[in-house]
Amino acid sequence: MVCLCLFALAACGAGPLGADDRSADDRSADDRGAAASTGGSAPAPAPAPSGSGFRAPPAIPSATDLPGASFDVAFAADGSGFTLRADCGEDRCRQYVAVLEAGAGLWRLAESPLPDVTGDRGLTVGITVLGPGHALITDGSERADVPGRTWFTHDNGETWKAGTTEPTGSTATVPEGALLVTECLDLAPDGNECARNRLLVVMPDSGEHRVLARQPPLKGPLAPSGDIAANALFATGLDPGSGLPALALSKDRGRTWRLTPLAGVAEQGWSIRVSGGGGALYAVQPGQLPDEEGVKNGLRTIHVSTDGGATWTPTWRYRPGVEPLSITGDLLAADDGSVLVHGETGVWRSTDRARTFRPGSAARGPAGSVRTTPIGWLWAGSFGDGTCRISADGITWHPFDLGED
Numbered sequence: 001m002v003c004l005c006l007f008a009l010a011a012c013g014a015g016p017l018g019a020d021d022r023s024a025d026d027r028s029a030d031d032r033g034a035a036a037s038t039g040g041s042a043p044a045p046a047p048a049p050s051g052s053g054f055r056a057p058p059a060i061p062s063a064t065d066l067p068g069a070s071f072d073v074a075f076a077a078d079g080s081g082f083t084l085r086a087d088c089g090e091d092r093c094r095q096y097v098a099v100l101e102a103g104a105g106l107w108r109l110a111e112s113p114l115p116d117v118t119g120d121r122g123l124t125v126g127i128t129v130l131g132p133g134h135a136l137i138t139d140g141s142e143r144a145d146v147p148g149r150t151w152f153t154h155d156n157g158e159t160w161k162a163g164t165t166e167p168t169g170s171t172a173t174v175p176e177g178a179l180l181v182t183e184c185l186d187l188a189p190d191g192n193e194c195a196r197n198r199l200l201v202v203m204p205d206s207g208e209h210r211v212l213a214r215q216p217p218l219k220g221p222l223a224p225s226g227d228i229a230a231n232a233l234f235a236t237g238l239d240p241g242s243g244l245p246a247l248a249l250s251k252d253r254g255r256t257w258r259l260t261p262l263a264g265v266a267e268q269g270w271s272i273r274v275s276g277g278g279g280a281l282y283a284v285q286p287g288q289l290p291d292e293e294g295v296k297n298g299l300r301t302i303h304v305s306t307d308g309g310a311t312w313t314p315t316w317r318y319r320p321g322v323e324p325l326s327i328t329g330d331l332l333a334a335d336d337g338s339v340l341v342h343g344e345t346g347v348w349r350s351t352d353r354a355r356t357f358r359p360g361s362a363a364r365g366p367a368g369s370v371r372t373t374p375i376g377w378l379w380a381g382s383f384g385d386g387t388c389r390i391s392a393d394g395i396t397w398h399p400f401d402l403g404e405d
Contacts, residue, residue, distance in 0.1 A: 008260050010173070011397065021026055021043075028112055028297070031235070034109035038042055039152070039308060043203040047167040047233065050198070051235075053346040054170050057204070057209075057315060058078075058079030058102075058103075058375065059098070059105075059398065060075075060079070060081075060100070060388075060390055060398065061105055061106050061107060061400060062085065062400045062401040062402065063098060063100075063106075063107035063400075063401070063402050064386070064401055064402070064403055065110075065118075065143065066096065066098050066107060066109060067085065067086060067087050067094075067096055068085035068086045068087035068088070068094065068095075068096055068404070069085060069086065069087075069088055069384075069385075069386060069402075069403055069404045070083045070084065070085050070098075070386050070402035070403065071084055071085065071183050071222065072084040072125075072126050073124055073127075073378075073388075073402060074127050074128055074129040074135070074373070075100075075129060075373045075374055075378075076102075076129045076131055076132045076133075076134075076373060076374055076375075077100050077131075077374040078102040078132050078258065079100075079103070079172045079375055080098070080099075080100055080101050080102040080129075080132050081099075081100040081129060082097060082098070082099055082110075082127050082129055082135045082157065083097075083098045083100075083127070083402055084096070084097060084114075084126075084127050084137070085097070085098060086117075086123055091117075091118060091119065092116055092117065092118050092390070093114070093116065093117040093123060094116050095109045095112060095114035095116065095117065095123070095125070096109060096112050096114075097109070097111070097112040097113075097127075097137075097157050098110060099157045101133075101156055101158050102132060104223065104377070107303050108159025110153075110156065110158070110341055111157055111158060111159065111160065112157075113151040113160040113162065114137065114139075114151075124139055124140055125137055125138065125139045125140075126138055126140075127326060128179055128202065129374075130177050130178070130179065130202065130203075130204035130207065131177040131204050133150070133153070133154060133155055133156045134152075134153065134154050134177075134204055134205070134207075135153050135157070136152050136179075136202060136207040137150065137151045137152075137160075138150050138165065138212055138330075139360055142191070143187075143193045144184040144187060144192075145184045145185070145186070145187050145194070147164040147165045147166040148164065148165045149162070149163075149164055149165075150162070150163045150164055150165060150207060151163070151207075152206065152207025152208075154205070155192045161207070161396030163179070163207060163208065164189075165183070165202050165209055166209065167183060167209040167210055167211045168208055168209065168210065169210050169211070170210055170211040170213045171201050171203070171210040171211070171212065171213065172213045172214070172254070172255055173252070173253045173254050173255055174201050174212070174233060174240045174250075174253045175203065175204060175253070176204070177204035178201050178203055178204050179201070179202040180199055180200070180201060180202075180205075180212070180224035180227070180235070181199070181200050181201075181209070181224065181234070182194075182197045182198070182199060182200065182221070182222060182223060182224070183197055183198055183199075183209070183211075184196075185198060194221075195221070196221065197216060197221050197222055198211065198212070198215055198222065199211075199212045199216070199222055199235060199254075200212065201254070203385075207275060214254065214255060214256060214257065215257075216235040216237060216250075216257045216325060217240065217248060217249035217257055217258075217259050218235065218236070218237025218238055218239070218240070218246060218248050218259070219237060219238040219239070219240050219243070220237050220238035221237065221338060221397075222235055222236070223235065223236050223237070223271035224236075224270075224272050225247060225271065225272050225273055225283075226273060226274035226275065228274060228275065228276045228281065228372075230243060232249060232250070232251065232281075232308055232309050233249070233250040233253060234247050234248065234249055234250075234272075234274045234283075234309065235247070235248045235250075235257070236248075236272040238273050239259065240259075242261070244261075244262075244263065244265055244267060244268055245257075245265050245266070245267075245285060246259060246261050246262060246282065247260045247261075247262060247274070247283060247309070247312075248260065249310070257303070260309060260310065262283060262285075262301070262303050262310075262314070263312070263313075263314055264301065264303075264314035264317060265285060265300075265301055265303070265314075266285055266287055266300040266301050266317070266318065268287055268288065268300075269285040269286065269287030269301070270285070270286045270287050270288075271286075272284065272285050272305045273286075273330055273331075274309065275330045275331050275332070275333055275336055275372055276333055277332075277334055277340065277392075277393075277394060278333045278334055278335055278336065278339070279306065279337065280304050280305065280306050280333065280353060281305040281306075281308065281309050282302060282303070282304055282305075282331050282333055282339065282354060283302070283303040283304075283305070283312060284301075284302055284327060284330070284331045285298070285299075285300040285301040285302070285303075286298060286299055286300060286327055286333045287300040288297075288324075289318060289325060289335070292320075293321070293325050295325050295326040295343070295344050295345070296326070296344065297326045297327060297328050297343070297344060298318070298319065298325060299316075299324055299325060299326055299327045299341065299343070300317070300318050300325055301314060301316060301317050301318070302314075302315050302316035302331065302354040303315065304353050304354060314400075315353060315354040316354050316357075317353045323343075323345060323346075323348055323357065324341040324343050324345075324348040324357055325343065325344075325345065326343035326344040327341050327342065327343050328342055328343060328344065328366070328367075328368070328369040328382075329342060329369035329370045329371045330370055330371045330372055331354075331370075332370045332377055332394050333394065333397060334389050334393060334394030334395050335393040336393075336394075337351065337353075338350065338351050338394075339351075339353065340370070340394070341357065341368050342367045342368055342369055342379075343366075343367060344365075344366050344367075345364060345365065345366075345367075346359060346361055346363060346364045346365065346367050347359070347361040347367045348360055348361070364377045365383065366381055366382035368380055368381045368382045369382070373390075375390060375392075376390050376391050376393075377390070377391045377392075377394050378390055378393040379397065385403045386399060386401050386402040386403025386404070387399070387403065388400050388402060
């Protein structure tokens with residue numbers, strides 16, 4: 001499953017995956033004051049809120065006394081969560097599932113439907129929380145056009161129902177708590193990439209996949225780009241007219257979509273991600289940079305919107321040698337209006353809505369990864385040792401540890 005291999009930085013414990021980045025936790029005093037990582041129903045999105053919209057995050061306990069190390073973690077809005085763990089030797093990994101129930105104050109081992117992994121296949125599963133006590137484990141197929149295996153629980157991991165990612169039926173909307181994913185319909189001639197796909201909805205009450213009845217008005221492979229403040233759903237693909245990367249916005253949970261072009265977007269880039277906070281939304285376009293830049297997770301463009309995603313203004317575009325050159329996870333838009341990019345060479349901070357950046361930390365090197373969760377911004381260290389932090393505002397952080405003793 002690609003997400004685990006490429007985004008292990010955001011897993012709060014990617015030890016078994018063999019991540020080779022180094023942590024950059026020794027932030028300067030300035031950075032400590034500024035910061036420390038894929039789609040529910042309202043009629044239309046209002047302008048972005050003044051803050052991120054997160055409530056004060058609950059105290060997440062550490063879990064260093066459980067077997068193995070964490071390689072994926074996800075939370076529900078009430079502070080409950082699930083984490084996948086693995087205890088790996090030279091030729092075998094035993095996989096575990098641990099559960100955090102709301103207010104319980106500790107993680108406990110749950111029933112795990114996952115078999116041991118042998119040989120060199122690696123860990124290919126990921127977990128998604130679809131609401132309190134509800135979670136879906138997905139084991140991706142080696143071929144993009146072949147359904148993967150799934151296991152769904154509605155009772156905090158007491159029981160699991162086996163299934164697949166193959167869709168059964170359709171749905172007109174994306175319910176609260178549901179997840180947007182993709183299904184490959186046609187492979188490219190090389191047999192490795194997906195040439196045509198569509199959006200599916202993972203239903204929160206069953207974990208089953210449904211085809212979204214109205215697809216976004218985009219060409220090429222689609223990808224979900226964000227389910228954010230004021231119920232704005234975003235998807236990314238190619239503009240049917242220009243052929244350039246673009247966003248589509250749904251104001252009614254996927255029933256209808258409108259195209260929202262991005263002026264000045266890079267022609268070659270990966271799926272655009274939208275995050276919000278501090279009174280604005282930000283569309284980040286990662287992509288491959290020239291080899292001489294020496295980064296794997298290149299940053300191509302950043303656009304800002306102050307009207308809920310209806311229109312976008314370009315603020316940042318890649319220039320040779322000018323930082324930030326990379327981004328790992330999501331752009332962090334703090335409630336004080338500052339913007340932070342966590343990348344392979346450090347943390348980079350902007351106070352003018354991503355127009356200019358300066359170093360946000362005295363440390364140089366991989367700075368971990370940030371992603372949005374229902375309970376706030378989740379930061380994970382680059383070392384794969386389980387070091388994590390959670391924040392509702394992008395300013396004040398609460399640490400917890402999902403690593404090994």
